Amino acid sequence: MSCFSWLYTLWPSSCLSLLLIELVGRQLGLRVGLQVVQTVTCSQWGTTSNQGLFQDGDVVIGGLFNLHYHPPAIDHSFTQLPHYKPCIGSLTDISHVSFLLWSQFRTLEEINNSTMLLPGVKLGYHIFDSCGRPPWALQAALSLVGGDSTSCDHPVHLIIGGASSITSQILSKILGPLSVPLISYLSSCPCLSDRHQFPNFFRTIPSDIYQARAIARLAIRFKWTWIGAVVANNDYGHMAVKEETQGKGVCLAFVETLQRENIVRDARRAALRIQASNARVILVFSWYTDVRELFLQLAKINVTNRQFLASEAWSTSGNLLQNLATFKVASGVLGVAIRSSPIPGFSNYLRSLHPIHRPDDEFLKEFWENEFGCTPRRSLWKASLPACSGTKSLDGVQHSFTDTSQLRVTYNVYLAVYAAAHALHSLLSCPNRDSTPGNNSSTCSSRKHIKPRELLQHLNKVNFTTPQGETFYFQGADIPAKYDLVNWQNTPEGSLKLVLIGRVDGFDLHLNESAIQWSTGSNQVPVSVCSESCPPGTRKANRKGEPLCCFDCVSCPEGEISNTTGSLHCERCPFEFWSNAEKTACVPRQLDFLSFNETLGITLTAAAVSGAAVTTVVFVVFICYRQSPMVRANNSELSFLLLVSLKLCFLCSLVFIGRPSLWSCCFQQAAFGISFVLCVSCLKVKTIVVLAAFCSARPGAAALIKWFGKGQQRGSVCILTCIQVTICAIWLSLSPPEPRRDLGFQGSKVTLECAMASVVGFSLVLGYIGLLACTCLLLAFLARKLPDNFNEAKLITFSMLIFCAVWVAFVPAYISSPGKYVVAVEIFAILASSYGLLICIFAPKCFIILLRPEKNTKKGLMAR
Template sequence: LRVTYNVYLAVYAAAHALHSLLSCPSKSNNSSTCVSPKNIQPIELFQHLNSVNFTTPQGEMFYFQGADVPAKYDLVNWQKTPEGSLKLVVFGRVNGFDIHLNESAIQWNTGSSQVPVSVCSESCPPGTRMANRKGEPVCCFDCIPCAEGEISNKTGSLHCERCPSEFWSNVERTACIPPQLDFLSFNEALGITLTTAAVSGAMVTTAVFVVFLYYRHSPVVRANNSELSFLLLLSLKLCFLCSLVFIGRPSVWSCRLQQAAFGISFVLCVSCLLVKTIVVLAVFRSARPGAEALMKWFGPLQQRGSVCLFTCIQVIICATWLFLSPPVPKHDLGFQGSKVTLKCAMASVVGFSLVLGYIGLLACTCLLLAFLARKLPGNFNEAKLITFSMLIFCVVWVTFVPAYISSPGKYVVAVEIFAILASSYGLLLCIFAPKCFIILFRPQKNTKKHLMSR
């Protein structure tokens, strides 16, 4: 009965306005006259209508807001009955600025009370951004995951925000978190593999040392300068063990010890090979007429002195480098990611280059002399073995430089350890494997007669 009720309210409003008009309100202005019922002007009635304020018998307040009455509506929903007819169901009411809803009473065109989605795509969750589909309405879009280093922490984000330089995005791309420190540790698969290879190399070297020590009086051991052989085995063991210093969390002392141990161990090793090669050449040169005095310059004392001299030069280079500009632990932010690499940064590339360059100089000199002496007679001419071992050594360290420069993060350390182990195994197997095979499995060749047969 909305129309009837509105007419009812209109009549009551007019009645209240007339009652107010005919109640002589002008008496408050000391006027002695009242409005006559027979002389009522429309403008006067309109002015009194604006101030009408009464309560209906139903208990509702009635008044005007400007030229309108306060909005009062019933919110209705057309619903189908089981019989197929339509009915109106009131599910809310508007009273001025107040809205009261009963959403459970609403029935949508889908036949359920679940609110239908008004867009063709669901809202994008945090960690993604909205990307409109080409040629489709703006309500249709795809949810693109944020890239690494970017986040979105709101539903329906249009853009992903970049994390600060010292932070990185989490896996969900919803928050920026401090990155984890990453270094080659003993607990990961790569660290365990390299550690096993290094320890195995040191154990094999020890086993060869024991074999040579037990058969130290045999012709094969004595014919190839046993004193330098024992010193070479000791230096190879140091080479294997020094690779372990590169594994683990870098510290101030480990960074200094790494390169010093590596440089000194390999110079000691190559120095022994160089002196052994020089002795081989001197022995065969002294066999010529008039060259008997040549061996006086390459006696046992001179051999030990030469090895010490070559090694001391490397010690001086390492000491100067570590004193002036040593490597220090540093966070590598160059390769952005969820992990920041903690590595030993070379404060002076010149120092590292001098260490490698000196090793390379001795290795190339040894390779050249061994190559010249490879065709000298003798069943156990070590020059051939030294030539093969130094070829492997040089190839490993020539390929090491570009691999070291191009490797990212902690794999720089892994490349250097691999080069150390590969060159150490190459020297150990090329020089000592044939001799151990003869000593253990071909004892008939381990005789002075066999050695002197050529």
């Protein structure tokens, strides 16, 4: 079995991976077993030692940094073993590299001088250049844990490094079986949070998932629901798109991807898409080199009115800030950045650096040559440079190298070193240090026999307070999410500057909105929505086939309101309330009743008064012509009583109009019932008298008329009316109608009506009237063919037919009418039946009395 059999089970099954493993195996010359890596004798690892910085100590910490950016070309012809030469070229970013290196140096010095942290233990470092590529990082990492030719006796047990997520994944997979902890300061892929796959991985930068959520919260805060997205075509970009749209109310107008191999073509396509879209806010989740090309393409087509949201990969890029070609496009960028924090004494430490004090520091030498144009000592590859006079100093030099106002990745390195130191302190702390080895029952380790597995266990439990007063601990592989919020603002000099405008602490967003300079150049927050927010009084109605952020605004139905902007639903008002005209608030429903001021009330009042007036006129006519045959022949006393009852019927309808009260509710029903019973009683008695008069003319029936004299007529009317009075009295005394609000009718008004507490009572009143009317109709029908030139029985028959028809139609109309129209229906029935009786019975008589006086004689009435 090969000594690298354990690697094949962990590494992805690709040809490149297998070749890389084989390469490492051949260079290491390792044999069987895991212990070989730790017990192997010194071997030559190419010339990597020439690209490293070393300082011995009791315990040594490894470091991997991307110091150069030109990896050498590798011939993969597969005809011979590839040879990985040292990474050569210029430093990636002199200030960035210097910060990373010397922050670790300064932190180690700070820890070594501490009397509280690792007292009596000196920390050393072995730092290698990983060259920004996984193969070099892997070679350097194995060199650190296995021991290099320059440091055979000091293999490291912890590595700070992994400047990219893919590099950290590879290193963690390889170092995992050895339980060597790996603390990354720049690997932010969410996949690295998986403790099952990467149990030995830690990081001092939050997972990318948290910055994507922070940007989503920014979009929600400024109500940007319609944004465009330009992302890297990898997990980094796709994760951002997923987090932006996952249940946060943000819709993507478009998603454009940028591929590094086709960056010019992809950037041009994305720029044209941004120009054509109505989205005014654009999220860019990619690397700063890709963003630079995108901004160049946007500048070419003069797109300068977009608000860009930046990920931490480019939000603090000095290269973009200083690029004059993209100045107008990049103005107002709002982004999430790696949080910054000051490191005590770091600025003075940087200014005091000098190659004389650090003769073995190749990176300080290279920086010195680039900054001052001279070499501290003769260099083979820069022999043309003159030697420095020795008076050169960084003190007073204005350079990005000496600017420590915003330490971001540097602070992450600072935290990583402190986390390692505290884990070592916990591991090396012995409560019974003075006791003999045989009696020492503690589980602490010796500084010379540190086991990576034990160090890994203590690193999982790290919890300390930094010199800045910040509590630090790991949550699995991660730390609590903390970011800076930055804004790119114009300066009077015509350039852009980075301004801190807020912070993200976990789920809390602290933002100084007044300090933001937007892309428009004003303090007005840009608007980026697919549809304008629905105003109060309306609700959202989604458009079929379009995103949720695209909608129409629909007015709320009657009786429902929405009092907030952008409501999804309208809320129904309580029963006693109704929506106002704007549908924004529920207001008390207005009391509605049939009043004298409205058109319907005025019309019915006029009809009632007119009927009463006409009845009065007829009454006067009958008074004036009371001695005439027409009046005397038709039982004048009952005729006068009938006219009085008809007038009461007309007038009682007025009681139904107006605001209902307890007395009006009782009086209107009593007046209606008694008036109509009096009226129908008179008609019934008149009909009976007519029948009795004609029947008495038959032989042997002369005495019949004696039973229907004046007194009997009056008594009959009185008895019939008293029955109705008794019914009304019992009804109103036991369960009278009372005013009540009818909430059943949905509208802006609530009807105030006289509610029938007892339906039985009202039914008895109507039933008694109906009984009298039917009896009267039957009697009149029987008397319709009696011999008489002017047969009053016919007139009574017609009038009672109209009366019965009106009140039969009244019942369904009364039941089905809403609100105040119930009262109007009852008044109409009263007036219609009253007019029917008045016209059918008295109109022919008045016609003869006033217009045909020649017929108003006894002969005329008796003629056949």
